[in-house]
Amino acid sequence: MKSDTFHMSMLFDFYGELLTDKQRELFDLYYNEDMSLTEISEIAGITRQGVRDAIVRAESILRDTEDRLQLVRRYAGIQTQVEQIAQAAHLIVSANASGPRNYEIAKQADLILQTAAKLSE
Structure with a gap:
């Protein structure tokens, strides 16, 4: 899990600008600030599921971009x-x-x- 968090943080550093402002904010709180989905949902004013969906979409964008560009690798x-x-x-x-x-x-x-x-x- 720790290495996946590090990998996702690296992807975020390289490709984070491709995300929407909201995706960037939620992703940062989850991966870099180590907040729970519940904590983030309270801050963002959306449901826990909404936070999870946004983070999963952001992860997908970052992984797909890395698959194409291979900059982190x-x-x-x-x-x-x-x-x-x-x-x-x-x-x-x-x-x-x-x-x-x-x-x-x-x-x-x-x-x-x-x-x-x-x-x-």
């Missing part, structure tokens, strides 16, 4: 690759420090680590 893949690059750069730094130090290698490894950190922001 690509983003996750890029993040994994950036982490691998950073790990490799750390290994280079460690290997370079264990013997006679090559300052050009150290400088380039540092540049790689800085770039990886910026890409992870």
Whole structure:
């Protein structure tokens, strides 16, 4: 359940602007504010079923959009690759420090680590 909530939040971050204002509001309260359907229905002034229907429609829109565009999947893949690059750069730094130090290698490894950190922001 926790990973599904995270996944839905990621979809919302990428595609939330495609939802109506009301769908965005209800979805945000449910997934990001962790409110119950009953709590949301009291705030929104609609039935619990109305809240659920709006959230289910929003989920469907977000999932369908991801199925077509695959932006969240690509983003996750890029993040994994950036982490691998950073790990490799750390290994280079460690290997370079264990013997006679090559300052050009150290400088380039540092540049790689800085770039990886910026890409992870």
